[in-house]
Structure formats: C-alpha cells, structure tokens
Amino acid sequence: MVLFDYAFIVRALLAALFTGLAAPAVGTYLVQRRLALLGDGIGHISVTGVAIGLLTGTEPTYTAVLVAIAGGIMIEVIRERGRTSGDVALALLFYGGIAGGVLLTGIAGQSAATLNTYLFGSITTISTGDVWVTVVLAIVVIAVALGLAPQLFAVAQDEEFAKVAGLNVRFYNVLVSVLAAVTVTVAMRTVGLLLVSALMVVPVATAQQVTRGFRATLVAAMGLGTAASIGGVVISTYVDVAPGATIVLLSLAAFASAWPFGVWVRRRVRLAAPFTEPVDLLVPATGHSAVPEEHEHQHGEHCGHRAVPHGDHVDYVHDGHRHAPHGSHYDEH
Amino acid sequence: MRPVVEIRDGAVELSGRPVLRGIDLAIAAGEVVVVLGANGSGKSTLVRTMLGLVPTCRGEVRLFGTPLEKFHDWKRVGFVPQRVTAAGGVPASVREVVAAGRLAQRRLLTPMRARDRTAVSEAIAAVGLTDRAGDGVSTLSGGQQQRALIARALAGRPELLVLDEPTAGVDQASQELFANTLAGLVDQGATIVLVAHEIGPVRRLIGRSVVMRDGRVVYDGPPTGDAVLQHEAGHHATLDTAHPDHTPTVTSPVDPREAR
Numbered sequence: 161m162v163l164f165d166y167a168f169i170v171r172a173l174l175a176a177l178f179t180g181l182a183a184p185a186v187g188t189y190l191v192q193r194r195l196a197l198l199g200d201g202i203g204h205i206s207v208t209g210v211a212i213g214l215l216t217g218t219e220p221t222y223t224a225v226l227v228a229i230a231g232g233i234m235i236e237v238i239r240e241r242g243r244t245s246g247d248v249a250l251a252l253l254f255y256g257g258i259a260g261g262v263l264l265t266g267i268a269g270q271s272a273a274t275l276n277t278y279l280f281g282s283i284t285t286i287s288t289g290d291v292w293v294t295v296v297l298a299i300v301v302i303a304v305a306l307g308l309a310p311q312l313f314a315v316a317q318d319e320e321f322a323k324v325a326g327l328n329v330r331f332y333n334v335l336v337s338v339l340a341a342v343t344v345t346v347a348m349r350t351v352g353l354l355l356v357s358a359l360m361v362v363p364v365a366t367a368q369q370v371t372r373g374f375r376a377t378l379v380a381a382m383g384l385g386t387a388a389s390i391g392g393v394v395i396s397t398y399v400d401v402a403p404g405a406t407i408v409l410l411s412l413a414a415f416a417s418a419w420p421f422g423v424w425v426r427r428r429v430r431l432a433a434p435f436t437e438p439v440d441l442l443v444p445a446t447g448h449s450a451v452p453e454e455h456e457h458q459h460g461e462h463c464g465h466r467a468v469p470h471g472d473h474v475d476y477v478h479d480g481h482r483h484a485p486h487g488s489h490y491d492e493h
Numbered sequence: 494m495r496p497v498v499e500i501r502d503g504a505v506e507l508s509g510r511p512v513l514r515g516i517d518l519a520i521a522a523g524e525v526v527v528v529l530g531a532n533g534s535g536k537s538t539l540v541r542t543m544l545g546l547v548p549t550c551r552g553e554v555r556l557f558g559t560p561l562e563k564f565h566d567w568k569r570v571g572f573v574p575q576r577v578t579a580a581g582g583v584p585a586s587v588r589e590v591v592a593a594g595r596l597a598q599r600r601l602l603t604p605m606r607a608r609d610r611t612a613v614s615e616a617i618a619a620v621g622l623t624d625r626a627g628d629g630v631s632t633l634s635g636g637q638q639q640r641a642l643i644a645r646a647l648a649g650r651p652e653l654l655v656l657d658e659p660t661a662g663v664d665q666a667s668q669e670l671f672a673n674t675l676a677g678l679v680d681q682g683a684t685i686v687l688v689a690h691e692i693g694p695v696r697r698l699i700g701r702s703v704v705m706r707d708g709r710v711v712y713d714g715p716p717t718g719d720a721v722l723q724h725e726a727g728h729h730a731t732l733d734t735a736h737p738d739h740t741p742t743v744t745s746p747v748d749p750r751e752a753r
Binding site: 188191192193194196307308310311313314316317318320321322323324325326327364368371372373374375377429433 | 541544545546565567568570571572574576581582583584585586588589590592593594596597599601602627628629632634645649655
C-alpha cells in the first residue's frame with residue numbers, strides 16, 4: 161500500500177491508533193462521572209504547559225504533561241474541597257490556562273503559528289521520538305483504565321458506596337484526572353489541545369446510543385475512537401484537510417448516524433415498559449369499567465396492538481386506551 | 494461480645510452547624526434496628542456517621558469493635574445509599590452495578606471468580622431482577638433501580654447491612670419482596686440498620702426502634718408502633734414550633750412585618 165511508503169504517514173498512523181484507543185477509554189469514566197468537559201479543561205491548562213516549554217526551550221510535550229497533571233489534580237481538589245460545582249472549577253481553569261498560554265507564548269517570542277500546531281494538532285510533522293512517547297503513555301493509560309476498571313467504575317458510579325466498599329475514593333478520583341491529563345498530552349499532537357476532548361467524549365456518546373452495559377460502552381468507544389483517528393489520518397493524506405479536525409468530524413458523523421438508532425431503541429423500550437399498579441391508598445378499588453363500544457376483534461399476539469405486561473396479565477394499547485381481556489369483554493385499564 | 498456498631502458521645506457538625514449531638518448507641522450482632530424520624534431529624538446522618546461517610550466532631554464510632562479510623566474490614570459491611578437513581582452518565586447493566594458490591598471481596602487486578610459471579614447472580618435473584626440482569630439500570634423503574642442497589646449491597650454477603658430509606662418510592666409488591674429478602678438475611682444472623690420514613694412490610698422483622706428528633710435520639714427501645722412517634726411529636730411541639738432548628742429569627746427593620 162502506497163501509504164506505508166512514507167515514514168511520516170506510518171508515524172502519524174501509529175500515533176492516531178494509540179490516541180484513538182486511549183482517549184475514549186479515559187473518556188468513558190469522565191462521562192460516567194458527568195465530567196465530560198474535564199478533558200477540555202485540562203487541554204486548556206496544557207496550553208500554558210506548552211508555552212512554558214517554548215519559553216524555557218524544553219520539549220513542550222514534557223512541560224505540557226507536568227502542567228496537565230497539576231491542572232487535573234487541581235480540578236479534582238477544587239471540586240472536592242471547594243464545594244464548587246465541577247463546571248465552575250473547570251471554567252476557572254479553562255480561562256486561566258489559555259490566557260497564561262497565550263501570554264507566555266508572546267513573551268517567548270513565538271508566533272501564533274507555533275502555538276497552533278499544539279492547539280489543533282500536527283500529526284504529520286510528528287517525530288519518531290514523539291511517536292514513542294505517545295505510544296508508551298497511551299499503553300500506560302489503557303492498561304490502568306482497563307486493569308482498574310471495576311474500581312474506577314464503582315467510584316464513578318457511586319462515590320459513597322465505593323467508600324463503604326473500602327475503596328480510597330480520593331485516590332481513584334485523582335487517578336482519573338491524571339489519566340485524563342496524560343491522555344490530553346498524548347492526543348495533543350494528533351488532534352490538538354482544543355479538540356482532544358472530542359476524541360474522549362464523542363465516541364462514548366456514540367457507543368451509548370446502542371449499548372446497554374458499561375463494559376460494552378467502553379470497548380465500543382475505544383473501537384470507534386480508533387476508527388475515527390485512523391480514518392481521519394488516511395483521509396487527510398488523500399485530501400488536503402487538517403487531520404485533527406477530520407478525526408473529530410468523523411467521530412461526530414458516527415454519532416450523527418448512531419443517534420436516530422438510539423432514539424428508536426429508547427422509544428421501543430419505553431413503549432414496552434410494564435404498566436405498574438398504582439399504589440393509591442386513599443381511593444379504594446372499585447369494580448371495573450368495561451370498554452363501552454362493541455369490540456370488533458380479539459386482541460392477541462397478532463392483532464397489531466402493542467401488548468404490554470401489567471401485573472399478572474397483558475394490556476393492549478388500543479387507540480390511546482389500555483384494554484385488558486376480561487372474560488367476554490375488555491376492561492379499560 | 495462487642496457490639497457491631499457502637500457510637501459513644503457522638504456529635505456531628507456540617508459546616509459548623511450541629512446536626513447530631515449526644516449520640517450513644519450500641520447495636521449488637523443480629524439486631525434489626527429501624528431509625529425513624531422526621532425529615533431533617535438527623536436519621537440519615539446517623540447511619541452515614543456509622544459508616545464514616547460523615548466525620549464526627551467528638552466522640553467515638555466503632556464497627557465490629559474497631560475504631561472507625563482503623564477499620565479496614567469493609568467486606569463485612571453492606572450499604573444501600575439513599576438515592577433517586579442508580580444510573581450514571583454511561584449506561585451500566587444491572588449485573589455490572591450489582592457486581593460492584595463484590596469489590597471489597599475481590600483482589601486488585603484479578604478478574605471475578607466463580608464465587609463472585611454466583612454471589613452476584615444470587616443477589617439479583619433475591620430482589621427478583623434476574624430477567625432484567627442484562628438491561629441498563631436507567632431503563633428500570635424507580636423501584637427496580639432501588640432493588641438493584643439493594644442487590645449490590647447483598648452481593649457482598651454483609652454481616653452488617655445499613656440501608657438509608659431503601660423503600661422510598663418503591664411500590665407495595667417490591668416492598669414485600671424486599672421484606673422477604675431482609676428476612677432471609679436476618680435468618681443468617683446479619684445485623685440490619687434501616688432508616689425509614691414509614692415502616693411498611695418490614696415491620697414484622699424489626700426488633701428495636703431508634704427515633705431521632707432534632708439531632709438527638711429521643712426513643713430507643715422495642716418498636717411500639719407509631720404511638721411513640723406521635724407522643725414524641727406532641728410532647729415537644731409547643732417548645733419548638735417557632736424555631737425548629739434553633740436558628741434565631743433575625744430580621745432587619747426593612748423586612749416586611751410578616752417576616753418578623
């Protein structure tokens with residue numbers, strides 16, 4: 161295949177593969193904790209990290225990792241201690257991070273174009289060293305996200321219960337933040353700091369349109385993330401478009417196509433949900449009311465009316481009514 | 494024998510406001526205790542204090558004879574938190590939620606063993622959700638979600654089970670099922686602490702009532718029905734109607750007269 165003849169494309173594909181696997185793995189826990197924008201917050205903070213690298217002449221990836229981790233821990237501490245809601249904590253760091261980054265880049269005498277390669281990614285200019293850093297960090301993130309899945313799931317699902325199960329809730333919360341921070345820097349060169357959160361959240365949102373379980377969502381999201389990342393890189397080698405933006409738009413396209421299916425599935429589930437017996441102690445049960453009009457057909461398996469379980473029998477949804485068979489006639493339920 | 498739960502001179506402050514004070518409570522193994530009280534009486538805080546979810550500002554809490562800060566044997570404890578929903582931001586199946594109840598029994602980084610899976614299946618069966626085990630919890634009704642959370646606590650096969658209003662919003666049939674499940678645990682010698690607003694079908698299991706009022710235990714003894722509650726309410730009603738939580742009424746001169 162002609163693609164693999166170019167070393168820079170091979171490097172880009174490798175980086176895309178591992179970013180696509182790691183970002184949704186961490187993103188699943190963020191969405192579970194309803195902190196979908198945490199990745200975005202850390203991304204903004206990392207701008208300052210990159211700028212510190214540019215200012216001091218250090219490799220921006222390393223300074224970005226350190227600043228991102230510090231930011232991730234800070235968000236967690238603000239959320240836990242400050243009794244500030246998660247979104248306010250995020251907002252504070254969003255603006256501080258990006259303002260600090262722009263300020264420091266200016267002081268460093270670097271142009272906006274340099275900063276842009278980090279903000280929106282530049283996967284095709286990625287060096288061999290960068291690929292190694294990306295691959296190693298991504299493997300660490302994936303191993304932790306999958307290996308500690310039961311613990312991370314329990315903490316994200318219900319903190320109080322996790323605490324009574326003997327888990328160190330604070331440790332796991334900080335761990336998720338640190339994982340998110342590392343992932344952000346891993347994805348920095350692929351999709352860029354401003355778009356990284358999309359790769360963490362959108363595949364998860366797509367997966368949960370069709371999945372019913374957590375594990376299935378996690379695995380499906382990782383698959384979708386990888387497909388979008390690889391697809392984005394391949395497309396951008398044939399068409400002259402920005403790879404980072406292409407990856408994100410591919411993810412969104414996947415979501416847009418899965419969404420109607422999800423709506424349909426949820427509607428079906430809702431319609432088939434059993435009717436529950438109302439617990440009304442004030443109104444004593446009084447007889448029953450038969451369907452007044454002549455009923456022209458027998459409700460049954462093939463009558464075309466939706467059969468819904470109701471206690472010990474089945475109701476048929478008929479023209480906005482609920483008909484329950486009762487001997488020779490139907491009761492209105 | 495040491496009590497399973499022991500609070501001595503316990504007091505709790507939340508943001509500087511005393512919410513529990515002068516709590517002396519010992520619950521022996523095998524007891525079934527119901528904690529009753531009005532909204533805001535501190536009954537929920539009381540059980541959360543037992544589990545270390547709320548820090549005490551004085552006094553001592555012991556679980557199975559060990560001071561709470563040194564207690565690590567969490568696999569002996571099951572907890573059903575007071576919740577509206579069991580669903581998070583990502584779908585999770587009933588089985589996955591219940592499996593979280595086995596965490597204290599499992600070792601880090603090892604998959605579930607056969608006995609973990611058996612315990613999960615049995616817990617799901619005990620609350621009558623076997624046919625919904627693979628479904629997402631968010632698709633269940635409120636009562637069914639509450640049953641899933643009860644199953645999660647049962648999956649750990651706890652010696653001490655603490656339930657915070659487990660039957661709030663649960664229909665009559667589910668409450669019967671829940672009472673039967675608890676009865677099974679009681680037969681196995683488990684200790685149960687149950688916070689409830691209304692007792693319902695579990696009444697027959699209960700051996701002791703603790704009635705909370707305004708952050709204190711006002712009754713602790715055999716269940717004597719709702720008469721106790723009414724008596725307590727009547728006894729203090731005249732004292733406290735004006736300042737139910739000891740907050741002084743402070744108004745400014747510009748407040749409308751009704752407010753003062």
